[in-house]
Amino acid sequence: MVEQAAAQDAPIDPIALRRAFGTFVTGVTVITTLDVDGTPRGMTANSFTSVSLDPPLLLVCVAKSASSYAVFKAANCFAVNILHEGQVDVSATFASKAQDKFQSVNHDRAHTGAPVLTDSLTWFDCSLHSAVDAGDHAILIGQVRAFGTSPTAPLGFCRGRYASVKDPLPTGWLASHGMIIGYLIEAGDSLLLRSDGKGGWVLPSARRRKADSQLVLDGGDALHLVPEETFLYSVFDVADSDPGYLVYRARLAGEGAASNLPADLRFFPIDDLPYDTIATHELRSMLRRYGRERLAGRFGIYMDSDDGGRIAMIDGEARAWLQASHDQGQ
Known part of the structure; x- marks a missing residue:
């Protein structure tokens, strides 16, 4: 059933709105960067989208309430790592407050120095193109400097839980691109x-x-x-x-x-x-x-x-x- 929109001057219920946003099926990413001391930092995020091919741009939204918000807001580079269906544990680790989230994952550096999770479905290594303040989030727009991908199925997320995505590999699709x-x-x-x-x-x-x-x-x-x-x-x-x-x-x-x-x-x-x-x-x-x-x-x-x-x-x-x-x- 589709409910009628609330009157223009009526307040929006944030919990109901969150649930409505959650009906949009997304992938799951771990975004990573380095703090001022060079220590890897990362968090789970699903507010990610492509923006442009020329120049190559993408964006991810970081909540101001996130413990890593200040680090990402100050960073001049970051990586977006899209998780595959076998990485529910990685998603949970980077969504937690664990002290050393990188201990249990393979990671490397490609172009900017931001940590890249090498076992992920797809990774994008980005320099910061711009940052936009947007309510209780910051929108980080990154310019892709290097990327890599694999033919595994993505980890989906919908209505607050993980979802299975049927993902037959298209004919002629290359298993890896980028570096x-x-x-x-x-x-x-x-x-x-x-x-x-x-x-x-x-x-x-x-x-x-x-x-x-x-x-x-x-x-x-x-x-x-x-x-x-x-x-x-x-x-x-x-x-x-x-x-x-x-x-x-x-x-x-x-x-x-x-x-x-x-x-x-x-x-x-x-x-x-x-x-x-x-x-x-x-x-x-x-x-x-x-x-x-x-x-x-x-x-x-x-x-x-x-x-x-x-x-x-x-x-x-x-x-x-x-x-x-x-x-x-x-």
Whole structure:
């Protein structure tokens, strides 16, 4: 039954209005950012929508009563992570007042530095475009700088409870977009490359960077890595219309593993890489830098920028974070 609208001067019942708003079926997101100390902060939200494709904009509404409101209001970047049907527990965690909400989820950084939940259905890494005060909420409009998605079904929400969404994957829908996760995988003095099927070579790629010993490549092949020797190496764009790259350094685990690989994967000596058959100028440049730094035994992290990029050199051996934190506290 449709009730008649109240008279113009009659007050609106906020509880009834909330219930009416709740009949609109939405997805569930976790929005994330960093506070002034660099600590990850996040909260569950379902007031999210796309705004524009050119420029790429989205918005999310944050209640002024939320404990993280001041952090999001002051942040210059944030990420929106859309949850899939298996993440009810993640939604509940980020809706709670738990002290360390990020302890039980895999998260990484892509472009702006805002935490990205790498196991989510879809994530958008955004710089703040503008903020609008709107009653008891603030509307944060973000410009999408990077994004990624997966073919799992979304977590729905309606009438104050979670809802199942039937989500058959459309024919031709791509499993992932946005940043490509590439790997520089070493074994001895050789580097692993993958055939592009056209006579050229590219980096092996994966859906996400996971902090464990097994890496599942695009295509389903699994490689075992030495987890403590996996580090971010480079972040760069290829072209405005193409996805950018996150590149990690890694080392293959186990003797003999390099000789038992799929046909499209091949190790090349680091001092004799096939630069002439590498797919793009950007990849060639990155590999030449890697070859020089590998020879010198001193690596840097490259971050793309409008004036040609920045390289931050890393000195010293890798150390466990917990041990380094303990030593600093002494």
